[in-house]
Amino acid sequence: MSLSILLDYPEDISLSALKLIKLKKSIIKRLTLTGEATIAELCKETDFSIPTVTKIISELIEEGIVSETGKVDTPGGRRPSQYGINPNACYYLGVEVHRNSISIGIQDFNNQFVKLAEHIAYTLDNTKESLQLLCSIINRFVDDSKVPRSKIIGACINLSGRINSRKGFSYSYFFFEEKPLSEIIESQINIKTFLENDTRAMTYGEYNCGVVKSEKDVIFVNIGQGVGIGIICNGKLYYGKSGYSGEFGHSPVFDNEIICHCGKKGCLETEISGIALERKFKTALNEGSISILSGKKAIEEINVDDILQAITRNEDTLGIEILEEIGGKLGRYLSLLINIFNPELVVLGGTLAETGMYLRLPVKTSIHKYSLSLVSLDMELKMSSLGSKAGVIGACYILRDKLFYSA
Numbered sequence: 001m002s003l004s005i006l007l008d009y010p011e012d013i014s015l016s017a018l019k020l021i022k023l024k025k026s027i028i029k030r031l032t033l034t035g036e037a038t039i040a041e042l043c044k045e046t047d048f049s050i051p052t053v054t055k056i057i058s059e060l061i062e063e064g065i066v067s068e069t070g071k072v073d074t075p076g077g078r079r080p081s082q083y084g085i086n087p088n089a090c091y092y093l094g095v096e097v098h099r100n101s102i103s104i105g106i107q108d109f110n111n112q113f114v115k116l117a118e119h120i121a122y123t124l125d126n127t128k129e130s131l132q133l134l135c136s137i138i139n140r141f142v143d144d145s146k147v148p149r150s151k152i153i154g155a156c157i158n159l160s161g162r163i164n165s166r167k168g169f170s171y172s173y174f175f176f177e178e179k180p181l182s183e184i185i186e187s188q189i190n191i192k193t194f195l196e197n198d199t200r201a202m203t204y205g206e207y208n209c210g211v212v213k214s215e216k217d218v219i220f221v222n223i224g225q226g227v228g229i230g231i232i233c234n235g236k237l238y239y240g241k242s243g244y245s246g247e248f249g250h251s252p253v254f255d256n257e258i259i260c261h262c263g264k265k266g267c268l269e270t271e272i273s274g275i276a277l278e279r280k281f282k283t284a285l286n287e288g289s290i291s292i293l294s295g296k297k298a299i300e301e302i303n304v305d306d307i308l309q310a311i312t313r314n315e316d317t318l319g320i321e322i323l324e325e326i327g328g329k330l331g332r333y334l335s336l337l338i339n340i341f342n343p344e345l346v347v348l349g350g351t352l353a354e355t356g357m358y359l360r361l362p363v364k365t366s367i368h369k370y371s372l373s374l375v376s377l378d379m380e381l382k383m384s385s386l387g388s389k390a391g392v393i394g395a396c397y398i399l400r401d402k403l404f405y406s407a
């Protein structure tokens with residue numbers, strides 16, 4: 001039996017072989033979740049007998065999936081062996097697609113990066129050429145990584161918009177035919193492919209190795225070009241029926257006659273997003289306001305990144321004032337979610353969160369102003385600690401769970 005059989009077994013597999021696969025996956029899950037263990041510890045934690053665990057461990061060692069990592073000192077003098085996952089047994093590929101760039105990372109079996117590239121130049125257009133270019137960039141990255149393609153057991157591609165990750169469909173981008181996008185990309189890169197909503201992947205990255213510690217009910221806010229939320233409910237990612245949960249940004253809350261890119265008007269993200277920050281900033285400059293950027297660049301050429309840099313590097317007053325206004329509105333509408341969900345933790349992530357306290361303080365003040373005090377005093381507001389890496393890290397953790405943690 002090899003790693004590939006663990007992941008992709010025939011439907012007519014015998015019951016005894018299926019049971020063995022499940023036993024192996026549960027040992028792998030234990031070792032990847034909490035690290036090295038002795039056979040006695042594994043027996044205690046899994047309720048399997050010593051002969052069963054010993055047999056499984058020796059098979060996993062033979063297959064290169066597990067290795068002996070050392071001996072443990074015990075009072076009796078006998079030193080039992082300790083076992084851990086072989087980090088090079090397999091790899092995960094995480095890809096995050098932004099409107100103007102791509103981030104790609106390969107993580108080993110212990111979810112540690114062996115290669116990561118951010119801000120790879122790319123323009124996301126809803127065209128077949130743009131999809132082809134995405135696949136070419138992924139292929140080039142894998143070839144350059146020197147990690148054997150056969151050892152990359154899964155790829156997770158994060159896209160914004162409506163994603164049905166169970167069926168592998170993307171409805172907001174690259175929906176050209178009645179065939180799952182995951183299958184189309186898989187045939188181009190020769191790696192088993194899954195799709196995920198970008199905000200949900202960021203949420204899962206932050207949950208597994210970011211700012212989330214022991215909290216089990218968490219709302220992650222991704223405020224970048226648009227705004228969306230990821231929900232962790234009782235320690236699990238919440239998808240909703242078809243995977244479209246978290247579309248906070250398209251809530252109809254403003255009577256502003258501004259058409260959102262989703263086609264509706266007055267959506268929350270027409271006033272609370274990077275797009276809104278850019279529009280308001282340019283309007284203010286055109287009306288005579290002054291910024292550190294005044295005279296350095298033509299107004300029409302200023303983009304969100306310029307404004308965020310002016311705020312973080314130069315404490316640009318105009319940028320800070322508009323960001324404060326956006327933060328205040330965000331806090332007001334987050335209060336609605338906080339009253340409904342009663343989360344332990346709300347995390348602010350995405351590119352606008354890279355401004356740190358300039359976003360956090362107005363959001364916090366506004367949450368305390370508008371939400372029920374008993375509910376808001378019961379929760380914490382924190383900034384993302386993974387920053388721009390959250391999505392790629394989350395994609396790799398989602399792969400781990402899909403491939404090894406499901407029975």
Ligand SMILES: [Zn+2]
Nearest residue numbers: 250260262267
């Ligand atoms: Zn909208």
